[in-house]
Amino acid sequence: EVSITKFPADERKIIAKAHDKYKKARAGIINTRHGQIHTPAFMPVGTKGTVKAMLPESVQTTGADIILGNTYHLMLQPGAKRVFKLGGLHKFMNWSKPLLTDSGGFQVMSLSKLRKITEEGVIFNSHIDGSKFMLSPESSTEIQYLLGSTITMAFDECTPYPSTYEQAKSSMELTSRWAKRSRKAFYSRDGYGQFGIIQGSIYNDLRLKSALDLIELDFEGYAIGGLAVGEGQELMFKVLDYAPDLLPINKPRYLMGVGKPADIIGAVQRGIDMFDCVIPTRSGRNGQAFTKYGVVNIRNSKYKEDNTPLEEDCLCPACKNYTKAYLHYLVKVKEILGAMLMTWHNLMYFQKLMLRIREYIAQGKDFDFIS
Ligand SMILES: Nc1ccc2nc(N)nc(O)c2c1
Ligand SMILES: [Zn+2]
Secondary structure (H helix, E strand, C coil): CCCCCCCCCCCCCCCCCCCHHHCCCCCEEEEECCEEEEECEEECECCCCCCCCCCHHHHHHCCCCCEEEEHHHHHHCCCHHHHHHCCCHHHHHCCCCCEEEECCHHHHHHHCCCEEECCCCEEEECCCCCCEEEECHHHHHHHHHHHCCCEEECCCCCCCCCCCHHHHHHHHHHHHHHHHHHHHHCCCCCCCEEEEEECCCCCHHHHHHHHHHHHCCCCCEEEECCCCCCCCHHHHHHHHCCHHHHCCCCCCEEECCCCCHHHHHHHHCCCCCEEECCHHHHHHHCCEEEECCEEEECCCHHHCCCCCCCCCCCCCHHHHHCCHHHHHHHHHCCCHHHHHHHHHHHHHHHHHHHHHHHHHHHCCCCCCCCC
């Protein structure tokens, strides 16, 4: 029995696994100001204040406890001050459960055009109209406060892959200095939390130093950054074979940007509690459905007269009321309903996967299933 500080009355139960391969897997509950998060948890991505092609109440029916928003996008449009004036992101998007916002550094590096990294922060030109912005540990933390995020992410630098040891070392040290400034800028309130993000690329001594620097700052949770950046599953798992153990056992561990079902299962087995990934939503809009029979590319002509559902026992509207033939047609003619139904099914599929993982852990059963 351990409790997570700052998340009130946390009932997190670390259930060690009998089977040594799973001894690091744990199921728990994070209590926040906006409700409970059952872990291991998958967070659908709602980058611009909406999970694309979904109503928030539909996202809720899939079983999601928490969704992710992005500081970078929301600061550009509609602007954090405006969202604050309009009552905060929860009210703005009509989502009353927990919201986690990424801190923006990663998105700047992947989206904005000209940008300059200084000790102060990142200066960049908006990818929308080229206007000049600056993101720093202080401004990112303030923006996430204005948005009303339940879980605020520290402002970090996502170390690219591959990086030399020296590059990874100086990047990690910058992230540690920025984490300190992020922590200082955080307005601490009961039921809200701020997560530090460890870097260090694939170098275990750098990962250790990053963890030690951030543990000193006593964050409410910790994310492992700098993975799912092209290193591949084998190298990712190699880092995950030791990195989660560097983090406090009684606090949530969040693996950013991951991933496919097999990645999630392998990461849970190595002690990860929280995930976010655009795969179910983005691939759904592109006509890929995750099913227990494997990934179905619905645009394939073999489905044009297939009068059966994606999965006969799935409770999502796509499976309950429609056939693969109809989904094939909708996606081919680019009807909006096609994106909606495929997204809804994939989000339901990912949440069912997490539910099964949580149940198997709670029952002390192995969960090697690739669902
Ligand atoms: N793969 C990812 C995805 C999102 C990230 N966000 C931040 N802030 N930092 C990282 O290292 C990330 C890595
Ligand atoms: Zn379905």
